[in-house]
Amino acid sequence: MLANGCGFIGGFGRMGGYNMMGGGWLMMLVPVLLIGLAIYAFMKMSQNNSTNNTGNTSNTNVNNSDALNILNKRYAQGDISEEEYIKKKNILKD
Structure with a gap:
């Protein structure tokens, strides 16, 4: 009764694995995308700096x-x- 009443069956809660925002996996997607975007921007800036310092033939x-x-x-x-x-x-x- 305790397990059924509190929604701990299977560890998903009362809504069958979904919270009010549409799913826990969706909420994890936003930080992962932000981290990926930050890594991409950092790598792009690093490439531009190294090209300007060593590979610019016109300079x-x-x-x-x-x-x-x-x-x-x-x-x-x-x-x-x-x-x-x-x-x-x-x-x-x-």
């Missing part, structure tokens, strides 16, 4: 162009020898 080209301009200026001013200029210029072009 690398700008840096090489700037370095080549500085090298040309140093050679023109006589700060470095012709041999050093040619050596560093070949390194920058690779």
Whole structure:
């Protein structure tokens, strides 16, 4: 009588496994989706940061162009020898 009156048969309660919101599994779906969305956003931001720091080829080209301009200026001013200029210029072009 106690088990039947309190709804503990099978552990589901009086509504046969459903609460007033339509089911316990539905209430668990919301936090799982939020956690998944947070993980997705974190991974997407991490990928964007790593691409901007290491894989952006247009940024690398700008840096090489700037370095080549500085090298040309140093050679023109006589700060470095012709041999050093040619050596560093070949390194920058690779």
